[in-house]
Every structure is written in structure tokens, then in C-alpha cells.
Amino acid sequence: MFAFVGATTAATWGYALLDSKWSTRQIVMYLGLGSSSGALIDGAASWDASAEDALATWNQYLANVQFTVVRNSSVTPADGDDVNNVFFDNTFYGSDFGDAVAITTEWTRNGGRTRIEADTVFNSNLSWNSYRGNLRTASGGGTLYDLHRVALHEFGHTLGLDHPDDYGQVVRAIMNSHVSNIDSLQPDDIRGAQSLYGATNTQTLAFFTRPRAGQVTTSSARYTVRGHADPVQVNKVFLTNSRFGTRRFFKATGVDTWKLSLPLQPGRNVVRLYVSTPTASRVKVAQRVIVRFGN
Amino acid sequence: MIRWCFFLLLVAATASATTLQSITEDEQIQRAQTIFRGRAEQVDTAREATSHGNPIVTTVRFTPLAVYKGTASGLVTLRFLGGKVGDVEMKVGGMPQFHVGGEYILFVSADGNRVCPVVGWSEGSLKVDRQTNSAGEVKASPEVAGAAEVGVQPRSRHVLPAGTSALLPDFERRLKARISEIGKQP
Numbered sequence: 001m002f003a004f005v006g007a008t009t010a011a012t013w014g015y016a017l018l019d020s021k022w023s024t025r026q027i028v029m030y031l032g033l034g035s036s037s038g039a040l041i042d043g044a045a046s047w048d049a050s051a052e053d054a055l056a057t058w059n060q061y062l063a064n065v066q067f068t069v070v071r072n073s074s075v076t077p078a079d080g081d082d083v084n085n086v087f088f089d090n091t092f093y094g095s096d097f098g099d100a101v102a103i104t105t106e107w108t109r110n111g112g113r114t115r116i117e118a119d120t121v122f123n124s125n126l127s128w129n130s131y132r133g134n135l136r137t138a139s140g141g142g143t144l145y146d147l148h149r150v151a152l153h154e155f156g157h158t159l160g161l162d163h164p165d166d167y168g169q170v171v172r173a174i175m176n177s178h179v180s181n182i183d184s185l186q187p188d189d190i191r192g193a194q195s196l197y198g199a200t201n202t203q204t205l206a207f208f209t210r211p212r213a214g215q216v217t218t219s220s221a222r223y224t225v226r227g228h229a230d231p232v233q234v235n236k237v238f239l240t241n242s243r244f245g246t247r248r249f250f251k252a253t254g255v256d257t258w259k260l261s262l263p264l265q266p267g268r269n270v271v272r273l274y275v276s277t278p279t280a281s282r283v284k285v286a287q288r289v290i291v292r293f294g295n
Numbered sequence: 296m297i298r299w300c301f302f303l304l305l306v307a308a309t310a311s312a313t314t315l316q317s318i319t320e321d322e323q324i325q326r327a328q329t330i331f332r333g334r335a336e337q338v339d340t341a342r343e344a345t346s347h348g349n350p351i352v353t354t355v356r357f358t359p360l361a362v363y364k365g366t367a368s369g370l371v372t373l374r375f376l377g378g379k380v381g382d383v384e385m386k387v388g389g390m391p392q393f394h395v396g397g398e399y400i401l402f403v404s405a406d407g408n409r410v411c412p413v414v415g416w417s418e419g420s421l422k423v424d425r426q427t428n429s430a431g432e433v434k435a436s437p438e439v440a441g442a443a444e445v446g447v448q449p450r451s452r453h454v455l456p457a458g459t460s461a462l463l464p465d466f467e468r469r470l471k472a473r474i475s476e477i478g479k480q481p
Contacts, residue, residue: 078348080385093347095376098409099326099416101314101445106386116383126316135445143316143445150314153443157388163443177443179314 014169015192016162020108022115022197025065027158029055030073032087033122033147041131047147048072050130051086054151057212058159060287061190063198067155079105082117084158086151088124097123101145104154118158122147134181149174149183161192184212187228187257202285205234206258206275215290222261223291225271231256234275238282242270249274249282264293313389315416317444320454324477326414328405329365330470332423333357335393336370340378351385353378355393357401363467364474365403373403373412388443391420398423400433400466402454421455423463431463 033047044050048071055067077085079093092103100123107117122128127138130148138144156175163177173188190207206229216223229237237252243265252260262271269292273285324330337356342349353375359367377385391413393399402419404412413419424432435455454470455461461469 079345080342080349080351092410093350093376094345094408096406096409098404098406098411099315099318099414100410101316103313103387103410106388108384108386109382111382112379112384145445150445153314179443179445 013188013191014164014167014171015173015175015188015195016164016167016169017192017196018106018157018160018162019112020106020115021113021160022065027065027067027118028070028084029067030070030075030077030083030085032073032075032077032085034088036130041129042148044130044148047088047128047130050148051151054148054155057152057185058155058193061185061199061203061207062159062193063200063203065159065197077119077121079119080107080117082107083119084117085119085121087120088122088128090124092121092123097125101126102150102154104157106157115158115160120151120154120158122150132183146183149179152185153179156189156193159193160196161189164188164192184209190228200286202283203287205230205277205283206237206273206285207287208273208289211289211291215292217292218264219294221264221293223264223269223293224259224261225252225289225291226257226259227252227273229255229258229275233277235278236276238274238276240272240274241265242272243267246272262291264291266294268292313387313416314443314445315389318415320473321477323402323415323419323454324364324470324474326404327364327402327419329367329403330363330401330474331357331359331365331367331371331403332361332363332398332400332467333359333367333371335395335397335399338393338395340380342380342383350376351378351380351383352376357399360398361467363400363470371403373401375412376410389416391417393420398425398431400470415454418454424460428462432460433463433466434460 031048031051033051035046052069059066075083077087102122104118104120108114109116126145128145128147131146136144152174161175163175164171164173165176171188173186174182175189206227208227210226234255237255237258238249239260240246240249241262250260250262252258268290270288270290272288274282277283335355336358340353343352355373357371359371375390377387377390400421402414404414422434424434
């Protein structure tokens with residue numbers, strides 16, 4: 001077990017690591033969560049789609065390992081079969097969940113250092129949906145559990161992350177032991193995973209935190225893009241919007257935590273990230289997000 | 296001899312991959328059928344063939360030393376999922392950890408087929424340390440020991456907050472009083 005406190009002058013990292021990690025470059029996840037009985041709040045087409053989005057969210061920050069997905073898995077889940085199953089059930093391999101909302105197993109070899117299996121089982125006796133924002137109350141009372149944020153947390157364990165707050169670290173992280181209103185990966189979560197599996201060179205400089213990944217749709221002509229940059233390596237953060245040309249740069253405010261209210265044009269706005277460093281005025285970060293304005 | 300046999304879990308270390316419902320101290324007491332202090336006499340780990348795969352199972356046998364709620368006598372056997380067999384190890388976050396000769400206060404569920412037979416998982420298994428104080432000191436793990444919880448607010452009251460300790464006589468007195476108060480509630 002390892003907890004890390006960053007030594008940089010402006011940023012303190014609190015992520016904690018389990019003792020094990022994957023030695024393969026692909027972690028194959030067999031998704032068998034099935035379809036939901038009604039529409040999910042965040043628009044995900046199915047439980048599998050929500051979980052797949054959580055996996056993709058982790059993927060975008062990792063250089064040396066990637067989750068790959070087998071959708072609608074027909075594999076019969078079994079414990080100890082070296083297959084990573086993700087599914088709902090009313091028991092955990094035949095045993096009552098008790099207080100558990102979700103359980104992820106950690107199978108290892110080589111003195112506990114190498115991961116060989118990680119099944120995640122969600123407790124189907126509880127009320128679930130997939131949504132963003134603050135935790136909600138279920139119609140019958142109690143918590144309406146958000147599969148997406150619990151999946152982000154559990155898949156963080158699958159990668160090898162532990163709870164930073166269990167080690168006295170006070171950081172904002174979805175990997176903290178209390179899962180509440182934080183619904184997305186935080187810089188500390190990302191740095192922790194990158195410490196295990198590396199990041200592309202530019203991702204060590206800066207990355208987006210809003211939108212998290214892929215594409216977001218808005219009805220407003222402006223969208224506030226947010227992210228994080230390494231304050232030691234980065235002086236300024238800039239963004240481009242394809243709809244305004246690739247040579248027009250919009251300067252974000254802040255560095256460690258940066259943001260920019262970006263103007264949009266109707267349609268598909270491809271937003272790219274650049275940073276200036278002490279040695280280069282414009283370094284393109286290997287990441288982009290798409291903000292769709294209007295229909 | 297009362298013997299409980301529970302299926303599932305144990306984790307040898309503080310692995311972290313379980314998310315729990317947030318429960319209060321009173322709920323933890325209410326959900327426990329038996330609360331007792333006992334000494335771990337034997338810890339056995341083996342791989343089992345079941346209809347759900349081949350999990351590693353650890354069986355722990357306790358001699359009850361004091362019973363605060365319910366009944367317990369003879370050897371109490373609890374079975375947990377997880378452990379280490381050869382070079383293969385299976386961990387489930389939040390599982391309590393036991394050592395032969397160790398003394399623990401356990402909040403045991405009524406359900407004999409639970410993933411974790413201890414209510415509150417690692418929070419329902421408190422180590423009693425007699426090295427620093429012969430009267431005994433009840434210690435909660437400095438870590439929550441691997442389990443996360445989901446809820447708008449963190450638990451406002453734990454039986455013993457993570458990382459803290461209490462003298463055994465004081466803890467027992469408070470626990471018994473709380474059990475008595477809860478028992479009087481309609």
C-alpha cells in the first residue's frame with residue numbers, strides 16, 4: 001500500500017495505491033449489466049453503456065494500459081476464472097451482499113504484485129440509475145445509487161488505486177472512501193492512475209476535467225471548459241475551437257486549475273488544448289473534446 | 296456449541312474494492328444478531344470448488360470471552376471469502392483481518408450466508424490490544440480498511456471511528472448501555 005504526497009510547489013497529490021497492478025497492456029472487461037427497464041437519467045442507452053463510459057473515461061488518461069470491452073457478455077461469471085466480469089446480481093456469487101453496494105475482487109499472483117482478475121458485482125437489490133450531479137433519493141426512499149460514479153470508483157480499484165483519505169490525505173477525489181456528490185474523475189485520481197500506467201507526455205502537462213471526455217451538448221452559446229495543468233511545467237493554458245479556426249487561441253484563467261468560458265458556433269465545436277512552457281510557446285496536448293451547440 | 300458457518304470473504308490485507316451502504320452506529324448494533332469479544336484460535340485458508348467458481352475461503356474460529364448481545368459459546372466459526380493459497384491471492388476490500396491469538400470485538404450478522412458475516416465489515420471487527428494497557432485497548436483500524444461507502448453525508452457516528460481507540464472497560468460500558476437503550480426502543 002502506498003500513499004503519495006506530491007512534492008511540487010503548487011500541487012499536492014494524495015492518491016493512494018494498492019500493492020498490485022496489471023502487467024498486460026489491455027484489461028478486458030466483460031460487461032453483462034444488461035439493459036435498464038427505463039431510460040437512464042444521463043441518457044445512457046443501457047447499464048453496459050454507462051459502465052463502458054466509465055471505462056472510457058479512465059482510458060483517455062492512460063498511456064500503457066487500456067480497458068477493452070466485451071459488450072453484452074454471455075460468459076457465465078465465475079470467481080477465480082481469470083475473466084473480469086462486470087454484472088448486476090442479487091447475491092455476490094451466491095452470498096448475500098449484506099451492507100455492500102458493489103464489490104470488486106482483487107486476484108493477484110507474484111506475491112500480490114500482479115493483477116490477474118477483477119470482477120465487479122453491483123447489488124441489484126438496491127435502487128440504481130445513471131446520472132450526474134448530487135446524489136439523489138430513490139422514489140421508495142434511501143439512496144438512488146449512481147452506477148456511473150460507483151463504476152468510476154470500482155474501476156479505479158481495478159486499476160490499482162486505493163482510497164487517499166484512508167491514509168490521511170485531504171484531497172478531492174472520486175477514489176475517496178466516501179462516495180458522494182463527486183461524479184467525475186478528479187486530477188488526483190488521474191495522477192494516481194498515471195503513476196501506475198503512465199500518461200502520454202503531453203498529458204503530464206495538462207488535461208480536461210470538463211467535459212470529462214468525448215462529447216457534450218449544450219444549448220448555450222458559451223460553454224465553460226475546465227481542466228488541470230502542472231503548475232511547475234506550464235505557464236499558461238490555451239484552447240482552440242475548430243469553428244473559429246485553429247490559429248485563434250483562447251487563453252484560460254488559472255493553471256493548476258484552469259477554466260475558460262469558450263464561445264461556440266452552432267454544431268460541432270472541436271476543442272483542443274495547448275500550453276505554454278518555459279521552453280515552448282505552444283505545446284499541443286494530445287486530447288480534445290467536442291462541444292455540440294444546438295441540435 | 297454454537298457454530299456459525301458463513302460463506303465468503305476475507306481479505307488478508309487492506310485491499311480496497313468494496314462500496315458499502317452508509318449505516319449509523321445504532322444500525323450497526325441493531326443489524327448484529329450477536330456482539331461478542333473473542334480470541335481467534337485458528338485461521339485456515341483454502342480454495343473451494345463452488346457452483347460460482349473457485350474462490351479462496353478463509354475460516355476463522357473464535358473462543359468467545361464476553362458476549363454483549365445475543366448468545367455465543369464454544370467455538371464460533373466465521374467464514375470469509377479471500378485469502379492466499381500458494382502464489383494466488385484473492386482480496387476483497389473492507390474484509391476484516393484476523394491473526395491467531397488476536398482478540399477482537401465482533402458484530403456478527405444473523406444472516407449465515409453473507410459476503411461478510413461481520414456487520415459493517417472492517418468497522419464491525421475491532422482489535423483489542425493488551426500490549427499497551429493490560430486492561431485492554433479497543434482499536435479501530437487507522438484506515439477504514441478498504442471499504443468505501445455511498446451516502447450524502449459520511450456516517451456521523453461510528454461504533455469506534457477509524458484510527459481511534461478506547462479503553463476496553465470504557466468501550467464495553469458504552470456499548471452495553473447503547474445496546475440496552477436500543478433494546479428499549481419500540
